[in-house]
Amino acid sequence: MPAPLIEMRGITKSFGAVKANEAVDLSVAPGEILGLLGENGAGKTTLMNVLFGAYAPDAGEILIQGQQVRIASSADALAAGIGMVHQHFHLAPRLTVLENLLIGIPGKSGRIDRAGGLARLVEIGRQHGLTLDPDLPVSALSVGEQQRLEIVKALFRGAKLLILDEPTAVLAPSEVDGLFSALRSMAAQGLGIIFISHKLNEVRALTHRCTVLRHGRVAGRVDDPANTTSAAMAELMCGHEIVPPSRGPSTPGQAVLTLDGISTAKHAGTALRDISLAVRAGEILGVAGVSGNGQRALAEVISGVRAPDAGRMTIAGQNVSRFSPREVQALGLGRIPEDRMTTGLVTNLPLADSMVLPRIGSSTFSAKGLLKPDAIRAFAEEQIKAYDIRCPGPMTRAGALSGGNLQKALLARELAFDPKVLIVSQPTRGLDIGAARFIHEKFLDMRAKGCGIVVIGEDLEELLVLCDRIAVMYEGRIAGTLDSANATVARLGLLMTGAEGKA
Amino acid sequence: MSAVFEQIFQVGFLAAIIRIATPLAFATLGEMFSERAGVLNLGIEGIMLLCAMTGFTAASFSGSLWLGVLAAVLTGMLMGALHALFTVALGLSQHVCGIGVTLFSSGLAYFLYRLIFGQQSVPPSIKGFQTLPIPVLSDIPVLGPAVFNQFALVYMAILAIPLAAFVLYRTPWGLSVRMVGENPRAADSAGVSVIATRFQAVILGGALMGLAGAFLSMAQFNAFTFGVVSGRGWVAIALVVFGRWDPWRSAGAALLFAFVDALQLRMQASGLGHIPYEAFLMLPFIFTIVAMAVMSRNAVAPSALLKPFRREER
Secondary structure: OOOEEEEEEEEEEEEOOOOEEEEEEEOOOOOEEEEEEOOOOOOHHHHHHHHHHHHHHOEEEEEEOOOOOOOOOHHHHHHOOOEEEOOOOOOOOOHHHHHHHHHHHHHOOOOOHHHHHHHHHHHHHHOOOOOOOOOOEHOOOOHHHHHHHHHHHHOOOOOOEEEEEOOOOOHHHHHHHHHHHHHHHHHHHHOOEEEEEHHHHHHHHHHOEEEEEEEEEEEEEEEOOHHHEEEEHHHHHHHHOOOOOOOOOOOOOOOOEEEEEOOOOOOOOOOOOOEEEEEEEOEEEEEEEEOOOOOOHHHHHHHHOOOOOEEEEEOOOEEEOOOOHHHHHHOOEEEEEEOOHHHHOOOOOOOHHHHHHHHHOOOOOEOOEEEOOHHHHHHHHHHHHOOOOOOOOOOHHHHHHOOOHHHHHHHHHHOHHHHHHHHEEEOOOOOOHHHHHHHHHHHHHHHHOOOOOEOOOOOHHHHHHHHEEEEEOOOEEEEEEEHHHOHHHHHHHHHHHHOOOOO | OOOHHHHHHHHHHHHHHHHHHHHHHHHHHHHHHHOOOOOOOOHHHHHHHHHHHHHHHHHHOOOOOOHHHHHHHHHHHHHHHHHHHHHHHHHHHHHHHHHHHHHHHHHHHHHHHHHHHOOOOOOOOOOOOOOOOOOOHHHHOOHHHHHHHHHHHHHHHHHHHHHEEEEHHHHHHHHHHHHHHHHHHHHHHHHOOOHHHHHHHHHHHHHHHHHHHHHHHHHOEEEEEOOOOOHHHHHHHHHHHHHHHHHHHHHHHHHHHHHHHHHHHHHHOOOOOOOHHHHHHHHHHHHHHHHHHHHHOOOOOOOOOOOOOOOOOO
8 A cells, every 4th residue: 555645643622522533543545535434423524624724633643745744724734735625615606616716826927817727727627527617606506516616626726635525415416426437537646535425325436445433533444345335334433233214004194284286486496386285194295306396485385484375285274374484383383494504593592592492482481571591491401312412511502513413403392392294304414324313213203103294305215215105396396296115216206307297 | 047057067067076086986995995805894984084184294294295195094004904903803893893993093083183283273274285287188178177187196096996906806815805705714725814814905995095084184175174074984885885895886986976976066056045055965975875775785795794704613
């Protein structure tokens, strides 16, 4: 094996009381793709931020090609040949592709070196199949293209090591293939790549070697990922065996949520056109579809955030077409929105406040116009324990929690009040196996208790395991509804592209 | 009525527009640089006043107007650095610190002025800048005497507009300014120092505000009075929004405001004397509000405006 391109030795980093990394060793050889695995909160992102100079480690050393280096800022990291593609892109949406590329690059005789930048952009594009229109504003790019720009940006700065933090979480399956071939091409030219993901099949397909983190420590290493089973890797990550959830037979009861001819005007995103659905008690209905086909509008209508322009919606038999979010909630609707950071929780407030926010007016949490802080705190503490939400305490700023823990907090908040209907969007997006498994189990528990659940998602495998029936949305309509028993990924995929009529 | 119009629209009117627009253009460009980097500088009103005072004082003691201008610019940079220290280095509220800087600068200007000049029944004055006709160009009919027979500072303002656009859009530093104002994290991860870039932009903005103040006390009024700025700083803040944070559009906005202001001055002086003059005084401000309401509804501020940048944040 060639000498390591980069080596991290004994890295330790704490945030307050939480040890995010403890004595972590990691190395990458030139031309090697290293998988970095771990559950959410295992310390992967922290470790990479240490390597990229965003956080200073409390202990440990970093060696580049055998030389010890001190990386105190991202400028140091760039100078050392380390490039990073963050999970949340570091781009300015209103500036053009080329401007985002040339930021921090010295100009030519005082001016931005446009011609030089263009030439490099074309060259990198040709080498690795990463083409981009230089004069488009970044806001006009698809998520996949923005990611491509981030990769090009790193290469542009002469990166020898590229870190990708969950790059496939935001990509459509067809885009993943393009990314992988670009990464293989870069590795073939001697670049080192660190690939962070929890999608084990991707890790097995792409990486040469894996380092697995658990609770901030190295839990193990995998030398031959292609010939290691996903189950074995999952066990390393979680520390215990992962059994896929099993959905027993259900005996659905009365319809708890019905939509009849619901339409919305085009406002933001795709409008809904004549949607009719029914969810019965004790049933999980999946709503599949390529993102942007009206799923968001559907979730908003059901949760009362947006009023439909036509049609009728009932919850437990009552017409709620014109109800506010608070009113539908009072009738027993729980919701877990798509974006936990913006519409789910208030990231700058203590977790406890966010956890009671929808029910802040109930007599449990306030009386005579005053909050009951003790009750709020007690409720949050109880849920933190019940759902194993990893955080320093109920008064932690919600934004400081990892995605999986936030999702657990949201779930705890809704399930604590025994909803009759639950509407969830992308319930496990960005979550690791353990956390996803936990969320799935809770849904199945609720189903057994007679709750009607609507799961909006893009991951067909997940929907097939979880749901009793799956409706497919296409351009704001229901393209068809299938029973899971006779649905396949291929058939759903056809409906998602609008190729098949009413099934 | 046509007599009134004839009285208003003449060469002198055009020249007046340019003169009124000059301090506004400096101030607006200054505020624009600061805001493009993500820092609202509400200290502008006070900074302009203090610079008008230091410029006037330096000029009247040294006898050199250009030394006065230099003093005003340095004062502006110093106050810019003070604002940046609070808002960029310490990450404090830009609103509160800006108002603080305005109150502090204004108070300091009054205090120093009293200290230096005492209380005089007639405020001391200097022989200010004289018009400097540009050969050939000033002979162009109408445009010549209006634009090319002006103070040196007016020419500087005219040159400052394309220069500002060049710096902002064509230089690496200008790109850094725009980037730290849109997404400081992106700039940081590209190795650009957010703190340094913001400091520089706010200080450059302060220098331009200094030029605005210098123009008022050394070319327009040739004296320092406590009302020498009278809201022009606040107007500049509105003009930046109206100009959508772009040098050309901001300068255009300053020109438009100056047009309405010159118009109301003429209307005051013309035969419309039965209307109280305060009514005319309101015109430019009403115009600003209406123009903002109509034109700026889709204006989008730099995304990181008002947001302090701290690196190690989870």
